[in-house]
Amino acid sequence: MAGRRLKAELKTLLQQDDWFERLHARLDASAAPEGERLAPAAVLGSLFSFLLLDGVVRWRAATAVGMAVAVLCGTPRKGEASGGVSGKVEAGRDILRRLMWNLNEESGNVAWGAPEAMAECLAQHPWLAEEYHNILISYIDNTIHHGLWLDLPLLRRGAVWGVSRLCCARPDLMARAGRPLMAALQDCEDPEIPGLAAWGLGCLRWQEARPALTALASSPVPVTWYHDGEIVQTTVGTLAGQALAALGDA
Incomplete structure (x- = not known):
């Protein structure tokens, strides 16, 4: 019963306008009142199940996975080498x-939301980003022999978003993503992928x-774009125009 109650509570929270601030505060053991604290490890099971839903709860769940994982790993101290705060990483x-x-493919699992959640983990914790960013890029790079390229278009869309x-979030690590994203601009299997790739190229x-x-x-x-905690209905052309603006004058 406790698990069902927590799942229902989390789903309701993710539907609120101030969901990010409220969830962040409750994951912070130093700030949340004892009765309102949420243990990061305890919420992850519910959040993973939300990745299979439709709409904003699914997307916010991916962000929330990143939040919970960042809390689990701890905040790196200045000058501390990668490897973990007391091994928590x-x-x-x-x-x-x-x-x-x-x-x-060998897992036999439904992977919807996995690339997005992975990206949020890397966006929200620097050590994880350093260790895993190349793997995330490999999911959209079909030039690598025996690589990890995702051939299912809807799943690849999530990876391009990620x-x-x-x-x-971390452009200093992502120069290698430029060419796979360029190729994704020409992706004919999913009409939204070029717009999402344009977003990354602009960054x-x-x-x-x-x-x-x-x-x-x-x-x-049309493109359904999750950005800053909200779902935005936009177009490939709008995202390409924003990317061009980010490039500045030639």
Whole structure:
């Protein structure tokens, strides 16, 4: 019963306008009143189940997974080497390994939401980003022999969103993502992927993308874009135009 109650409480919380602040406060053991504290490890099971839903709860659950994992790993202290605060980063690695296993065809699991949740973990914790960013990029890179490229278009859409999200959060790590995102601008299997790829290329300030982005700037193809905790209905052309603006004058 306690598990069902927690799941229902989390789902209601993720539907609120101030969900991010409220969840962050309750995951912070030093700030939340004892009766309102949420243990990061305890919420992850519910959050993973929400990744299979539709709508904003699904997307916010991915962000919440990243929040919980960041709390589990602890905040790096200035000058501290990668490896974990008192070894706690290993708990974050375990979560990422679980997400990666779900994305493996041999797992037999439904992997919806896994690339997005993985990206949020990396966006919200620097050590995890350093260790795993290349794996995330590999999910959209079909030039790697025996790579991890996701051939299911809807799943690949989530991976392109994830790579672009990390390009915006940690562009210093993501230069290798430029060429796979350029290829994604030409992805014909899913109409939303080019718009999501444009978003990431704008964050990278990838000047080589200018001609392709210009060609897409008038595209009316609709895109459902999760950004800053909200679902935005936009178009490929709008995202390409925003990316061009980020590139600045030639």
